[in-house]
Amino acid sequence: MLENLSHCELEKRVRDLEEEIGRLKRKQKVLIEGEELLSKIIQGSPIPTFVIDTHHVITHCNKAYEKLRGIEAAKIIGTHGNWLDHESDEQPFMADYIVDQAPEEEMSWYYGGKCRKSKKVENAYEAEVFFPEIGTEGRWLFITAAPLLDAESRVIGAIETLQDISERKEAEAALREEDQRLHQIIQGNPIPTFVIDNGHFVTHCNRALENLTGIQAHEIIGTRGQWVNFYSSARPVMADLIVDGAPPSEMARFYEKSLRKSGVIDGAYEAEGYFPDVADHGRWLYFTAAPLMDDEGKVIGAIETIQDVTERKTAEEAVRKSERRFRAMLDFAPYPVVVFTLEGLVSYLNPAFTETFGWTLKELEGKNIPYVPPGLEQETREHIRMLMEEKVILRRESKRLTRDGRLLDVILRAVVFSEPGEKKPSGEMVILRDVTQEKRIARQNEAMLRISMALPRYPDLEDVLDYINSEVKDLLGTEGSIVVLLDEYKEELFILGAAYDDTDTQERIKEIRFSMDQLIAGRVIRSGEP
Structure with a gap:
């Protein structure tokens, strides 16, 4: 043509x-x-990548893919189509399904329901799959496959990436194990406990808390309803304040005087209070909240424990009531009463003690009483030893000093006591009866009796007066005693009867006469007043 x-x-x-x-x-x-x-892009990617054509033949693969498979590229490129032969053991890739434009249901079935559409690439799919044949222990891979299109949007192949996420999976598994262990620890804890995250959502709640509050864990886990365990209306609990990093002044606004820093855990706080909405009749609760932190020290949540201390508070109130009744009785006791700690420090003394000895409770509380006279220290130590051994002293005579230095004769009675429900001694109570006046009167009566019985033995007036003066001297504990008489004729004072420790002084003083103005006795005689 x-x-x-x-x-x-x-x-x-x-x-x-x-x-x-x-x-x-x-x-x-x-x-x-x-x-x-395309080859450069694929080779430059650190993520294992390969490309197949419409005949399911691998046309490209990078170094990362070679390393993952442990096979050189020369042995990979141009292969793989054998999986179409039903007698072959070779398995299809996700890219093969993309090339064949397989329905999503088929892909999902093949990957055990783990395949899903990609949110980043149109018409792409992704899945997380464990490959036991890769490596010595198998590897977890995150697979993404997307179609390759020509200018007319026809599929001319597919590209597939395989990211090794084994470390992430191991970390997730470890995290799940740790979370399960934490769950078991919290559930096994006999102390009511709950945990919140940094969004204030309850993540854990144990059976002990359910038993305390009557609220089931499933009702509050995943919610911000931790307050319903304790309050009738919404308000932050201590764990919420910990998560928010609230300053102590803000926390004190909710817990007032009961709030204090924990002496055991850094960043933790504790408080105690009465919760009328807990259980049927309200409960006294002691609670501690501490922050939960990540490896970088950031607060990721908080844990709070609650202890029911109602029985303890009831017992303490009973003790306080008993103590108030006991103090009321002691306040009206007519004899001085002191309550000591086992260390010998004053914890209480009654008004009668203050009236007799001069010291007040404000002056002596938490201190020793400086009322043991010099020379009686050993006797006092012996009394204390006997008291601790026998637990009671029924009667001991001794002496004690007053605040202004007066020496009193006292009769001691003491007992070691324990708090209600306890066997261990907790203190000592001492009753001191001032018998100074009684002893003085008794000594006077005894002296009068001796004098009256001695009169027949001393017919001479001077001898009688000497004897009476010796009794008076002993009674008063003085160096001497004299009887001053008035010579009305000479208006002189003279001493007829005397008693001194020194007999020479006793004889010489009888030889001396005094004018009415030299002795106080003269003024007494003239005035007739003591």
């Missing part, structure tokens, strides 16, 4: 062919450049 064409037509035909050849060469060049660019 060419011989029928004219020369002009042939030239035009040649030019068209040359243009077509040029266009095809340019297209081939673009394809080659695109191929090279």
Whole structure:
């Protein structure tokens, strides 16, 4: 047919062919450049990647993929299509399903329901799959496969990436184990406990808390309803304040004087209070909240424990009532009473003690009483030893000093006591009866009796007066005693009877006379007043 064409037509035909050849060469060049660019992109990616064509043959794979598979690229490229043969053991990739445009249900079935559409790439799919044949112990891979389209949007292949997420999976498994262990620890804890995260949502709640409050864990886990365990209306609990990093002043606004820092855990606080909405009749609760932190020291939540201390508070109140009744009785006791700690420090003394000895409770509380006279220290230590051994002293005579230095004769009675419900001694109570006046009267009566019985033995007045003076001297504990008489005729004072420790002094003083103005006795005689 060419011989029928004219020369002009042939030239035009040649030019068209040359243009077509040029266009095809340019297209081939673009394809080659695109191929090279794709190869460079794939090779430059640190994520294991391969590409298949529409015949399911691997056309590209990078170094990361070689390393993951443990096979050189030369042995991988140009292979894989054998999986289409039903007698082959080779398994299809996700990319194969993409090339075949398989329905999503088929892909989901093959990957055990773990396959899902990608949220980032259109028409792409992803899945997390464990491959036991990779490595010595198998590896977890995050697979993503997307179609490769030509200019007319026709599928010409697929690209698949496989990220090794084994470490993440191991970390997640460890986290699940740790969470399970934490769950078991919290559930096994006999102390009511709950945990919140940094969003104030309850993440854990144990059976002990359920038993205390009557609220089931499933009712509050996943919610911000931790307050319903303790209050009738919404308000932050201590764990919420810990998560928020509230300053102590803010926390004190909710817990007032009962709030205090924990002496055991850094950043933890504790408090005690009565909760009328807990249980049927309200409960006294002691609670501690501490922050939960990550490895960087950031607060990721808080744990709070609650202890029911109602029985203890009831017992303490009973003790306080008993103590108030006991103090009321002691306040009206007619004899001085002191309550000591086992260390000998004053914890209580009654008004009668203050009236007799002069010290007040404010002066002596928490201190020793400085009322043991010099020389009686050993006797006092012996009394204390006997008291601790026998637990009671029924009667002991001794002496004690007053605040102003007076020496009193006292009868001691003492007992070691224990708090209600306890066997261990907790203190001592001492009763001191001032018998100074009684003893003085008794000594006077005894002296009068001796004098009356001695009168027949001393017919001489001077001898009688000497004897009476000796009794008075002993009774008063003085160095001497005299009887001053008035010589009315001479208006002089003279001493007829005397008693001194020194007999010479006793004789000489009888020889001395005094004017009425020299002695106080003269003024007494004149005035008739003592």
